[in-house]
Amino acid sequence: xxxxVFELQADVYAYGSVVGEKxxxxxxxxxxxxxxxxxxxxxxxxxxxxxxxxxxxxxxALKKWGRDASALGALFAGDLLNQxxxxxxxxxxxxxxxxxxxxxxxxxxxxxxxxxxxxxxxxVRYAAAVTSSHNTAAERQYRTPVEYGAQRTPTAxxxxxxxxxxxxxxxxxxxxxxxxxxxxxxxxxxxxxxxDAANMGAAMAPAAVxxxxxxxxxxxxxxxxxxxxxxxxxxxxxxxxxCDLLHADGIEVDGKHTDCGAMIFSRHTQDTHxxxxxxxxxxxxxxxxxxxxxxxxxxxxxxxxxxxxxxxxDALKQGRNIPAIGHLVRLKRGM
Amino acid sequence: xxxxVFELQADVYAYGSVVGEKxxxxxxxxxxxxxxxxxxxxxxxxxxxxxxxxxxxxxxALKKWGRDASALGALFAGDLLNQxxxxxxxxxxxxxxxxxxxxxxxxxxxxxxxxxxxxxxxxVRYAAAVTSSHNTAAERQYRTPVEYGAQRTPTAxxxxxxxxxxxxxxxxxxxxxxxxxxxxxxxxxxxxxxxDAANMGAAMAPAAVxxxxxxxxxxxxxxxxxxxxxxxxxxxxxxxxxCDLLHADGIEVDGKHTDCGAMIFSRHTQDTHxxxxxxxxxxxxxxxxxxxxxxxxxxxxxxxxxxxxxxxxDALKQGRNIPAIGHLVRLKRGM
Numbered sequence: 001x002x003x004x005v006f007e008l009q010a011d012v013y014a015y016g017s018v019v020g021e022k023x024x025x026x027x028x029x030x031x032x033x034x035x036x037x038x039x040x041x042x043x044x045x046x047x048x049x050x051x052x053x054x055x056x057x058x059x060x061a062l063k064k065w066g067r068d069a070s071a072l073g074a075l076f077a078g079d080l081l082n083q084x085x086x087x088x089x090x091x092x093x094x095x096x097x098x099x100x101x102x103x104x105x106x107x108x109x110x111x112x113x114x115x116x117x118x119x120x121x122x123x124v125r126y127a128a129a130v131t132s133s134h135n136t137a138a139e140r141q142y143r144t145p146v147e148y149g150a151q152r153t154p155t156a157x158x159x160x161x162x163x164x165x166x167x168x169x170x171x172x173x174x175x176x177x178x179x180x181x182x183x184x185x186x187x188x189x190x191x192x193x194x195x196d197a198a199n200m201g202a203a204m205a206p207a208a209v210x211x212x213x214x215x216x217x218x219x220x221x222x223x224x225x226x227x228x229x230x231x232x233x234x235x236x237x238x239x240x241x242x243c244d245l246l247h248a249d250g251i252e253v254d255g256k257h258t259d260c261g262a263m264i265f266s267r268h269t270q271d272t273h274x275x276x277x278x279x280x281x282x283x284x285x286x287x288x289x290x291x292x293x294x295x296x297x298x299x300x301x302x303x304x305x306x307x308x309x310x311x312x313x314d315a316l317k318q319g320r321n322i323p324a325i326g327h328l329v330r331l332k333r334g335m
Numbered sequence: 336x337x338x339x340v341f342e343l344q345a346d347v348y349a350y351g352s353v354v355g356e357k358x359x360x361x362x363x364x365x366x367x368x369x370x371x372x373x374x375x376x377x378x379x380x381x382x383x384x385x386x387x388x389x390x391x392x393x394x395x396a397l398k399k400w401g402r403d404a405s406a407l408g409a410l411f412a413g414d415l416l417n418q419x420x421x422x423x424x425x426x427x428x429x430x431x432x433x434x435x436x437x438x439x440x441x442x443x444x445x446x447x448x449x450x451x452x453x454x455x456x457x458x459v460r461y462a463a464a465v466t467s468s469h470n471t472a473a474e475r476q477y478r479t480p481v482e483y484g485a486q487r488t489p490t491a492x493x494x495x496x497x498x499x500x501x502x503x504x505x506x507x508x509x510x511x512x513x514x515x516x517x518x519x520x521x522x523x524x525x526x527x528x529x530x531d532a533a534n535m536g537a538a539m540a541p542a543a544v545x546x547x548x549x550x551x552x553x554x555x556x557x558x559x560x561x562x563x564x565x566x567x568x569x570x571x572x573x574x575x576x577x578c579d580l581l582h583a584d585g586i587e588v589d590g591k592h593t594d595c596g597a598m599i600f601s602r603h604t605q606d607t608h609x610x611x612x613x614x615x616x617x618x619x620x621x622x623x624x625x626x627x628x629x630x631x632x633x634x635x636x637x638x639x640x641x642x643x644x645x646x647x648x649d650a651l652k653q654g655r656n657i658p659a660i661g662h663l664v665r666l667k668r669g670m
Contacts (some may be wrong), residue, residue, distance in 0.1 A: 004408045004432070006458045045653050073339045074521060082417045083647035084437040088524055088658045097339070097521035098660060099445065100645065102419040102435035110434065114449070121456035123341045141649075186409060186432035189423055310435065312418035314476075318380050323423045325433060 003218045006184045010116035011177030011334070012294075013126075013167045016060030017287035018053045019280075020135065020161030026265045031288035032162075033060045039136065039161050047081060050134035053163035053280075054079070054090030058130050061165040069094040072167070073124025076111040078102050079132045079279050080159070082141060086132045090163075096128070102310075105204075105233055106187065107131040108283035109306025109327040112166060116181035116329070119170045132163035133278025142197065142313055155199040157235045157261060158272035164283025166291075177334040179294035185218075187211045187325035189310065195321045197311070201238020201261075201274055203322035204307040208234065209245045211305055211326040216251070223253045228302040230290065231326075232282025233261030235275030238307075260285035282306055290331075300333045338553045341519045345451035346512030346669065347629075348461075348502045351395030352622035353388045354615075355470065355496030357607075361600045366623035367497075368395045374471065374496050381472035382416060388498035388615075389414070389425030389467045392622075396463065396500040404429040407502070408459025411446040413437050414467045414614050415494070417476060421467045425498075431463070437645075440539075440568055441522065442466040443499060443618035444641025444662040450503045451516035451664070460504060467498035468613030477532065477648055490534040492570045493607035495599060499618030501626075512669040514629035520553075522546045522660035524645065530656045532646070536573020536596075536609055538657035539642040543569065544580045546640055546661040551586070558588045563637040565625065566661075567617025568596030570610030573642075595620035617641055625666075635668045 017032045024035035034056065036042075041052040054077070062069060075094070078101035079086035087100065103110035111129025118127050136146055138159040144150045171180060190210055194203040208231050216222065223229055234242055239259045246253055261276040263285055286304065293299040306329070311322040352367045359370035369391065371377075376387040389412070397404060410429070413436035414421035422435065438445035446464025453462050471481055473494040479485045506515060525545055529538040543566050551557065558564055569577055574594045581588055596611040598620055621639065628634040641664070646657040 004459055047649060047653065048655075078435075078437060080418075081647065082649060083415075083439070083645060085645070085647045085650045085655075088645040089650065089655060092524045092526065092658050095523055095525075098524050099449070099521060100413075100437040100439075100643075100660075102413060102437040104418070104435075114434070117453065117456065117458060121452065121458075123452060123456075124339055186434060188430055189427045189433050190430075191427065308435075310418060310420065310423040312416065312420045314382060314417065315420045315424065318382065320383075320420075320424060323427050325435075 003214050005218050006117060008116045008120045008181050008184060009171040010119045010168045010181040011171050012179040012291060013169055013177055014061045014065035015287040015291050016057045016165045017284040018057045018163045019284055023160055023162055023264060026270060028264055028289055032284060046134050046137035050086040050132050050137050051090035054086060054130050054132045057163040058128060058165040061167050065167050069096050072096045072126050072128050074099060074118055074127040076101055076115045077130040078107045080138055091130060104308030104310050105277055105279050106306035106308030106325055106327045107279040108164060108286060109304055109329050112181060112329050113184040113327055115168045119168050126169045128165055128167050130165045131279040131283045133159050133280040135159045135161045138278060152273055153198045155237045155274050157200060157274045157277035159278035160264060160276045160281035162280030162284040164287045178291050179334045180332045181329060182332050183330040185211055185215045185328040187327045189323045189325050191321040191323045193321055195316060197316055200309040201235045202241055203309050204324040205234055205238045205241035205245060207324035208242055208305045208307045208326035211328045215328050223256045226256060226301050226303055227299045229253050229256045230302060231259045231305045231307055233277045234259045234307060235261040235277060237274040294331055295334050297333045302331050304329045338549050340553050341452060343451045343455045343516050343519060344506040345454045345503045345516040346506050347514040347626060348504055348512055349396045349400035350622040350626050351392045351500045352619040353392045353498045354619055358495055358497055358599060361605060363599055363624055367619060381469050385421040385467050385469035385472050386425035389421055389465050392498040393463060393465050393500040396502050400502050404431050407431045407461050407463050409434060409453055409462040410465060411436055411450045412465040413442045415473055426465060439643030439645050440612055440614050441641035441643030441660055441662045442614040443621060444639055444664050447501060447516060447664045448519040448662055454503050454505045463500055463502050465500045466614040466618045468494050468615040470494045470496045473613060487608055488533045490572045490609050492535060492596060492609045492612035494613035495611045495616035497615030497619040499622045513626050514669045515667045516664060517667050518665040520546060520550045520663040522662045524658045524660050526656040526658045528656055530651060532651055535644040536570045537576055538644050539659040540569055540573045540576035540580060542659035543577055543640045543642045543661035546663045550663050558591045561591060561636050561638055562634045563593060564588050564591045565637060566594045566640045566642055568612045569594045569642060570596040570612060572609040629666055630669050632668045637666050639664045
């Protein structure tokens with residue numbers, strides 16, 4: 001039963017993205033719906049700023065959609081903060097039935113998958129999937145407060161300050177959609193001996209490979225059947241490992257593969273070492289870059305593999321390795 | 336869309352419960368499948384012991400069911416530890432597609448609801464819902480290490496050391512079931528100004544009331560239509576508030592309401608103050624007490640309202656109130 005591919009009929013009706021200043025200065029900077037120059041979004045703490053980003057991302061998506069939150073039957077949300085408080089506090093004012101998720105950086109894909117499943121099954125007419133991460137909040141929780149000025153290693157990824165929201169509904173041909181979620185395959189947690197929290201790309205790459213290989217085997221598809229195979233977020237280090245592992249198994253993704261963590265920052269002008277990460281990274285890159293291309297038909301059929309490293313700082317201190325996961329969602333152009 | 340009730344067709348085929356020594360000494364002590372005298376389950380740390388409890392709870396459920404994990408199409412799991420590592424590490428060896436949840440103490444109900452939805456929709460044939468909490472791991476994460484001997488207030492609840500697993504499949508009349516999940520209603524996060532982490536019953540009671548009142552309004556049911564209305568876990572303090580709030584709205588649940596946190600420990604002989612809490616509490620009480628009664632028909636129709644307090648210690652330090660949620664699942668006798 002490990003190889004079940006979910007057959008889904010869900011449309012993406014709207015989406016929103018909110019980012020911090022560094023993301024705004026990056027290669028995709030002008031594509032995001034809003035940014036804040038001091039990353040605080042009017043709040044007193046980084047954690048509250050993260051919640052505020054989620055609140056605004058969903059508000060933007062609802063505004064684009066032209067309806068208010070009372071139309072939503074379910075919210076799927078999660079983030080990196082302990083007890084996922086970014087989501088709990090950020091979305092409480094919308095007063096919508098709420099499903100709390102934990103998928104680390106795979107949360108955008110996990111929310112898309114569960115939201116699409118719920119609307120496809122007809123349990124709710126519309127659902128939203130929301131996620132976020134905040135660099136300064138994540139640094140002080142996972143590593144050290146940025147004020148300490150701790151040295152980062154070359155394989156370390158930079159947690160994106162950003163939040164995204166997607167609004168999903170069951171395909172019904174009466175409402176025009178930006179994209180269609182047609183299939184999904186949940187990831188299986190695996191760990192390959194990596195316990196370096198400054199090299200999460202290496203921990204997550206095998207999980208992305210595992211899911212992609214299972215998906216291709218079950219569906220009989222090949223990488224060339226897709227316009228894009230997008231991981232989120234392996235960064236440059238993890239992306240190289242991802243391609244190497246696939247190559248070793250005879251699967252070539254050159255020209256098809258790209259990674260949200262490798263897209264959001266400039267490798268040359270922005271000092272982020274191995275690239276972006278964090279729940280918000282693949283969320284905002286999907287929202288700002290890929291979904292508009294699916295809407296215009298420039299991309300007709302793509303795979304998103306959301307990757308997450310599900311360790312805690314305490315678990316690493318206790319000598320555990322990093323369990324990682326890759327959730328796959330297939331998106332087709334909108335109708 | 337806030338008042339959607341999910342119509343489900345899911346059977347519970349097996350379940351398992353694992354608890355610590357204090358829970359074994361409580362009123363339900365002999366009903367649990369296994370316990371460990373030193374709460375360590377052979378592990379070196381409390382956190383690893385929590386993971387091991389999850390591993391064993393699922394193993395027990397699978398053994399009772401008579402199949403191995405390869406029959407499962409999905410695992411829904413979460414816990415209270417930061418980044419939900421109890422689940423990620425505890426279930427990794429089963430190699431099953433994995434959906435990480437965060438619902439604080441509502442996780443047992445949240446997992447039942449999502450697992451039942453997934454099998455009802457036919458996306459997977461069988462799914463399992465697993466959760467856990469560990470008193471000593473929770474104390475040092477949320478409050479202070481128990482070795483400090485910090486004084487507890489009378490309204491404080493005692494985090495249960497326990498893990499539960501439920502195995503679900505779509506109703507098909509060929510396999511005999513212990514219980515049937517027929518409906519569910521997801522909770523909406525609400526906060527009523529409570530910010531005392533030593534009085535989570537008060538924070539969670541309004542969320543349980545909100546969901547129950549929405550459910551009764553939509554379905555036209557009354558408390559007397561059910562054999563039991565079970566909250567998990569408000570403890571004695573929260574249960575009194577729950578009944579008072581309902582009474583103020585003209586709804587009487589006397590004789591129908593009971594609470595997993597009020598059942599698992601003896602109020603008179605075990606010093607747990609306001610009763611039990613933690614993801615494991617409602618999970619093991621459902622597994623050891625209510626599901627067997629649904630299996631024999633002693634209980635024919637009941638509501639479980641899993642309640643969760645979704646704050647973090649950091650959020651409380653930043654002056655935030657406690658957002659709470661109540662997820663409702665309706666269970667009927669097995670076929």
